[in-house]
Amino acid sequence: MMRVIQKYLPDPRHTEIKRIFVSAKPAEAWEVARHFDVSAIKWIRLLFDIRTLPGKLTGNPHAQKDHRIGIDQITEDETGFMILHEVAGNEVVIGSVGQFWHLTIPFASVDPCEFRDFSEPGWGKLAWAIVVEPYLDGSTISFELRITATDEDSWKKLKNYYRIIGIGSKAIRSSLMTHYETVLGKMELPDKDKVALP
Numbered sequence: 001m002m003r004v005i006q007k008y009l010p011d012p013r014h015t016e017i018k019r020i021f022v023s024a025k026p027a028e029a030w031e032v033a034r035h036f037d038v039s040a041i042k043w044i045r046l047l048f049d050i051r052t053l054p055g056k057l058t059g060n061p062h063a064q065k066d067h068r069i070g071i072d073q074i075t076e077d078e079t080g081f082m083i084l085h086e087v088a089g090n091e092v093v094i095g096s097v098g099q100f101w102h103l104t105i106p107f108a109s110v111d112p113c114e115f116r117d118f119s120e121p122g123w124g125k126l127a128w129a130i131v132v133e134p135y136l137d138g139s140t141i142s143f144e145l146r147i148t149a150t151d152e153d154s155w156k157k158l159k160n161y162y163r164i165i166g167i168g169s170k171a172i173r174s175s176l177m178t179h180y181e182t183v184l185g186k187m188e189l190p191d192k193d194k195v196a197l198p
Contacts (some may be wrong), residue, residue, distance in 0.1 A: 004087075004093055008115055008127050012127075019142040022181060024138055032180060064197050090132060098123065121154065124145045129143070144168075
């Protein structure tokens with residue numbers, strides 16, 4: 001089955017996928033995964049505060065906001081991250097085009113419909129998706145991250161940057177998934193289903 005994220009970023013240079021299985025039904029799992037406030041996890045709040053410190057020091061009005069960190073909050077201005085696609089209860093895809101390797105990130109002004117084909121040199125592109133689906137008597141939640149760049153020089157910069165920031169990024173996603181399992185109940189899979197999983 002083709003994921004919608006493949007439509008928006010079909011040829012990533014780097015991909016990461018994490019999938020968990022929970023006891024809650026899809027409607028409940030979606031509500032938690034889609035609307036969770038990441039700042040509720042204190043060490044993640046600290047990471048975001050450190051990452052946005054340069055903008056606060058230079059008077060960036062967006063960086064002065066001290067709001068929750070969720071999908072709706074990071075996409076509300078549509079100047080950095082944007083919702084590319086959403087089917088309520090099932091899947092949401094977030095995208096961004098930026099020079100992520102800078103302390104204060106410049107973002108390209110790109111409409112969601114232009115995201116896939118945007119190829120102006122000098123930029124990095126990323127997309128990530130949360131997908132909730134029924135599985136046995138509960139649900140499965142998957143998080144997929146795709147990264148690329150519009151030219152080789154930008155990819156080199158982005159790759160070097162991600163070698164550092166990726167450590168924190170992976171830790172954030174791992175903490176989120178652990179939180180989802182705690183709140184929604186971790187599903188114990190039968191041995192036959194463990195073998196059948198990709």
